[in-house]
Amino acid sequence: LHTLRFTVRFMLCVCVGDGTMNASPSLTSFYGRFRHFLDIIDPRTLFVTESRLKEAVQLLEDYKHGTLPPGVTNKELWGAQKIKQAIIHPDTNETIFMPFRMSGMKLFFLLQVVGLLLPNQTLASTVFWQWLNQSHNACVNYANRNATKPSPTSKFIQGYLGAVISAVSIAVGLNVLVQRANKFTPATRLLIQRFVPFPAVASANICNVVLMRHTELEEGIDVLDNNGNIVGSSRIAAKHALLETALTRVVLPMPILVLPPIIMSILEKTSLLRSRPRMILPVQSLVCLAAFGLALPLAISLFPQMSEIETSRLEPEIAMATTSKTVVYNKGL
Structure with missing residues (x-):
């Protein structure tokens, strides 16, 4: 009960906020970005x-x-800034559809994570949960992409189909391999099944990001000088943006799909859950929500949203178009 009470308090802190972040943190450090996000x-x-x-x-x-x-007051200004950054896309100045905002991922992703961690899944259930998870990921990746270049609907459809098909194939393939591993005992097989979602989701997330934002690699993204003026469109900057975003998608599921199985394997041995097996799923949901509330800001804080790169590392025509030693670009979230 003490552990559950601590988990509830922790979940409320990381998932709702403690109301103390009224001053702008420095975005040059990981801790500052963590507080910001x-x-x-x-x-x-x-x-x-x-x-x-x-x-x-x-x-x-x-x-x-x-x-x-x-x-x-300054508090009102920071409150307004918080609302705008949570809802408005920085490139298009358009409202991001609610389920695909970063602030909506906790609520809409919770059901998916619980489904991914359900034991003894059938092939159909594995396909369904992976499809739901990767469909949501694809829309989040697209909604929070670098949108300095227009992207036609046909490109979105192609990216979505490629992302979901590749992601589901990876996940189903890993699960089938585990189910056919007859040399494992039932207990070992169950433990492995609980950890399979992490490499499946992590590798699928990389495919998802690349395929949903592949037009950035083809057309490049805008880079800006110190005064906010567009210097040019860079494919090299686009590669950096996608690499950084892909790395965050590898880190994101790590606490969500690794910590809950460990915690649940311990909690399921307690007399409380042994005598009340119906509480396992609600407790698992609570643990997943707390883990996700921590994982999301940790992952997206790895790199600044407005990343900086030396002009000498970009295309020669861009390096010659400005006197700035560095330029910035929106890597997306």
Whole structure:
């Protein structure tokens, strides 16, 4: 019971926020980015109304142009910035559809994670949960991509089909190999089945990111100088952006699909769950939610969203087009 109470408190802290992040953290350090994204992915921003969003955007515009109404506090400005960054895409300035925002991943991904960790899955259930997981991932990757270049619907459909088919194939293949490993005891096979989702999801996530954002590799992404002016379109920067995003997708499922099986293997031996087997799934859901609440900000904090790269490492025409030693680009989330 003490462990469950601690888990509840921890889940509320990482999944809802503690309300103390009113000052802007430094985004040059991992800890600063972690605090920043922990605030941005606050699921309470999902319930911000359209009128409140417009108010927040207008408040930031007034601040930018020096026309702030009297009495506006720093806390209100940071609150407006939090709302805008959680809802508005930085490249298109359009509203991101709620299920595909980073602040919505905790709620919409919870069901998928619990399904992926269910023991004794059939081939049909494995295909279903992997399809659901990778379909959501594909839409999140697309909604939070670098959108400096227009992408036609046909490219999205091609990327989606390729991402989902490859991801599901990897996951099903690994699960079939485990199920056919007759040399393992039932207990060992069950333990392996619990850990199979991690390499399956991690490798599938890489395919998902690359296929959903492959147009960036073909057309390049905009890079900006220190004054925010577009210097050019770089394929090299696009490669860096996709590599960094792919690495975050490898780290993201690690705490979610590795920690819950370990914790549950311990909790299932307690007298509480032995005498109440119906509580196993709710407890597992709680553990998964806490793990995901920690994993998401940790993963997306690995690299800055606005990444920096030396101009000498980019295409010669871009290096010659600016005097800045470094340029920045939106790597996406």
